[in-house]
Amino acid sequence: MLVIYPERVYSQVDAQFTQYYAIPTYYNAAATGETDFVRMRGGSRLQWMGIDNAPRTFVLTADMPFKFIGKRFGVGLNMQQESLGLYKNMDLGLQLSYKHKLFGGVLSAGLQVGIINETFKGSEVYLPDDDDYHESTDDAIPTQDLSGTSLDLGVGVYYTHKLFWAGVSCQHVNSPTITFNSESGEGTNEKNYEFQAGRILYFMAGSNIPVKNTLFEVIPSVMVKSDFTFTTAEITGRVRYRKFLSMGLGYRYDDAISVVIGAEIKNFYLGYSYDYPTSAISKASSGSHEIFAGYSLKLDLSDKNRNKHKSIRIM
Numbered sequence: 415m416l417v418i419y420p421e422r423v424y425s426q427v428d429a430q431f432t433q434y435y436a437i438p439t440y441y442n443a444a445a446t447g448e449t450d451f452v453r454m455r456g457g458s459r460l461q462w463m464g465i466d467n468a469p470r471t472f473v474l475t476a477d478m479p480f481k482f483i484g485k486r487f488g489v490g491l492n493m494q495q496e497s498l499g500l501y502k503n504m505d506l507g508l509q510l511s512y513k514h515k516l517f518g519g520v521l522s523a524g525l526q527v528g529i530i531n532e533t534f535k536g537s538e539v540y541l542p543d544d545d546d547y548h549e550s551t552d553d554a555i556p557t558q559d560l561s562g563t564s565l566d567l568g569v570g571v572y573y574t575h576k577l578f579w580a581g582v583s584c585q586h587v588n589s590p591t592i593t594f595n596s597e598s599g600e601g602t603n604e605k606n607y608e609f610q611a612g613r614i615l616y617f618m619a620g621s622n623i624p625v626k627n628t629l630f631e632v633i634p635s636v637m638v639k640s641d642f643t644f645t646t647a648e649i650t651g652r653v654r655y656r657k658f659l660s661m662g663l664g665y666r667y668d669d670a671i672s673v674v675i676g677a678e679i680k681n682f683y684l685g686y687s688y689d690y691p692t693s694a695i696s697k698a699s700s701g702s703h704e705i706f707a708g709y710s711l712k713l714d715l716s717d718k719n720r721n722k723h724k725s726i727r728i729m
Contacts, residue, residue, distance in 0.1 A: 427496075427503050427505065427530060427532075427586070427611045428494075428585060428614055428639075429459065429469070429471040429473065429494055429496050430459070430461070430469075431457070431459060431471075431473070431704065432459075432648075432650075432664060432666075432670075432672045432674065432687040432689055432702075432704050433457070433674060433676075433685050433687050433704060433706055434618065434635075434637050434648075435618075435620055435633075435635045435650065436455060436457075436676070436683070436685055436706050436708070437455050437457070437473065437475050437706070438572075438581065438618065439475050439477050439490045439492065439509060440473060440475050440492055440494070441570075441581075441583055441585070441616045441618060441637075442524065442570035442572055442581045442582075442583035442616065442618065443490065443507075443509035443510070443511055443524030443525055443526040443568055443569070443570050443583070444488075444511045444522040444523055444524030444570040444571050444572035444581060444583065445477075445488075445511070445522070445524070445570070445572045445581060446477035446478075446479075446488030446489060446490035446509045446510070446511045446522075446524060447477055447478060447479035447480070447486070447487060447488020447489065447490070447511055447513065447522075448477075448479075448488065448520070448522070448572070448574055448579075449479070449710070450479060450712065450713050450714075450715065451478070451681070451710035451711060451712055451713060452476070452477075452478040452710065452711040452713060453475075453476065453477050453478065453708065453710045454474075454475070454476045454708050454709050454710070455474070455475045455476075455683070455706055455707070455708035456472075456473065456474045456475075456706070456707060456708065457472070457473055457685075457704065457705060457706035457707070458470075458471065458472050458473075458704070458705060459471040459473075459702065459703070459704040460702060460703045460704070461702045462691070462695060462698075462699040462701075462702055463699055463700045463701060463702065463703065464698060464699045464700050465695075465698050465699050467498065467499040467500075468498070468699070469496055469497070469498045470496065470497045470498075471494065471495070471496040471497075472494070472495050472496075473492075473493065473494045473495075474491075474492070474493045474494075475490065475491070475492050475493075476490060476491045477489065477490030477491070477509065478490075478713065479513075479713065479715060480715070481715055485512065485513070486512075486513040486715075487510065487511060487512055487513065488509075488510070488511040488513065488522065488524070489508075489509065489510055489511075490508075490509035490510075490511075491507070491508060491509065492505065492506070492507040492509065492526070492528070493505070493506050493507075500534055500535040500536070500538055500539065501532070501533070501534055501535075502532070502533045502535075503530065503531065503532050503533075504530070504531045505528060505529070505530050505531075505566065506528050506529055507526040507527065507528025507529075507566065507568065508526070508527055508528060509524060509525070509526045510524065510525055511523060511524035511525075511572070512524075516573075517575075518575060518576070519573055519574055519575030519576070520573070520574050520575075521571065521572075521573050522571065522572040522573070522574075523569075523570075523571050524569065524570045524571070524572065524583075525567075525568070525569055526566075526567065526568035526569070526570075526585075527565075527566075527567060528565075528566045528567075528568075529563055529564065529565060529566055530563070530564055530566040530586075530590055530592065530611055531561065531562070531563045531592075532561065532562055532563075532592050532594070532609050533559070533560065533561040534559070534560045534561070534594065534607075535559055536558045536559055536560055537558055537559050558596050559596070560594035560595065560596060560607060561594065561595065562592035562593050562594045562595060562609065563592065564590035564591060564592045564593075564611075565588065565590060566586055566588070566590050566611070567586070567587050567588045567590075568583060568584065568585045568586065568587055569583065569584055569587055570582060570583030570584070570616075571583070577621060578619065578620065578621040579619065579620055579621070580617075580618065580619035580620075581616075581617070581618050581619070582615070582616070582617050583615070583616045584613055584614070584615050584616075585613070585614045585616065586611040586612065586613050586614060587613055589610060589611065589612060589613050590610070590611050591608055591609070591610045592608065592609040592610070592611070593607075593608050594607040594608065594609065612641045612642075613641065613642065614639055614640070614641050615639065615640045615641075615642070616637065616638070616639050617636075617637070617638045617639075618635070618636070618637045618638075619635065619636055620633065620634060620635030620636070621633070621634055621635075622654075629655055629656045630653055630654065630655055631653070631654050631657075632651070632652075632653055633651075633652040633653070633654055633660065633662070634649070634650070634651050634652075635649070635650045635652075636648070636649045636650070646666065646667050646668070646669070647666075647667050648664060648665060648666035648667065648669075649664065649665055650662060650663070650664035650672075650674065651663060651664070652674060652676075654676075657678065658677060658678055658679065659675075659676070659677050660674075660675065660676045660677070660678075661673075661674070661675050661676075662674050662675075664687075666689075668692070668693060669691065669692060669693055670689040670690060670691050670692055670693075670701075670702070671689070671690055671692060672687050672688060672689045672690070673687065673688050674686070674687040675687075681709055681710045681711065681712070682707075682708070682709055683706070683707065683708040683709070683710070684705075684706070684707050684708075685705070685706040685707075686703075686704065686705050686706075687703075687704045687705075688701055688702070688703055688704075689701050689702040689703075689704070
């Protein structure tokens with residue numbers, strides 16, 4: 415758990431999602447507008463069931479393509495809210511990407527501009543009388559509710575091809591510093607507390623491999639992330655039938671193995687995953703659950719239909 419000190423704190427604020435492949439725009443603004451759909455996804459993750467005050471995360475993503483002066487762009491919106499003990503963080507970002515055809519695929523460059531908000535419930539801090547490590551008068555432990563907001567930036571590149579997709583991005587590229595203030599407007603020491611969101615580098619890649627003479631396809635994917643001090647990776651292998659039902663397994667290095675299942679029905683998407691921890695935390699937790707749902711609305715970006723609209727009743 416993150417601890418606030420009077421000077422400055424460095425920490426990650428991005429949530430961990432096993433179904434990372436379902437929300438590429440959460441990690442990389444350049445992935446916006448990669449399809450011809452208005453794509454919306456929302457999900458929730460319950461981390462480490464059985465442990466009090468473990469992380470609880472909600473995320474919402476939306477993106478779509480558009481054309482401007484004959485060029486193709488993507489635009490998107492990201493929102494994440496996570497609670498962890500006495501801490502809560504909220505990220506909100508607007509995204510824009512530019513597309514360029516290259517080597518039989520499409521290369522995209524993207525930018526995310528948003529805000530990051532952090533809150534700490536200092537009024538709920540409890541220190542037992544027999545605590546030998548902390549004192550109730552310790553200035554490093556806030557005793558009032560604090561919050562702060564800062565500008566947050568992200569950049570990325572993303573390449574899609576009929577055979578594969580891959581992307582590299584950096585979140586919190588400006589390493590935003592959040593100065594905490596008392597939510598009640600009282601107190602004089604609250605500005606001694608700061609939080610700094612460290613830069614996080616992501617690499618994601620995947621492919622769809624049809625199994626010859628069958629209705630199946632194999633969908634491998636991988637994600638590597640690093641805060642330039644600690645690096646971790648996970649790999650997922652799924653099998654999809656008739657582009658409808660998919661199932662698979664995943665492994666996150668030195669952390670968890672996962673089971674994933676998904677279904678796509680008439681532009682609706684539903685996905686579920688379960689993580690079983692392989693680290694020592696398995697002694698206290700039964701695992702983590704994650705569910706996603708979404709809908710994709712087809713767009714026609716051709717010039718001949720630029721001024722035509724379908725009734726929402728028949729979409």
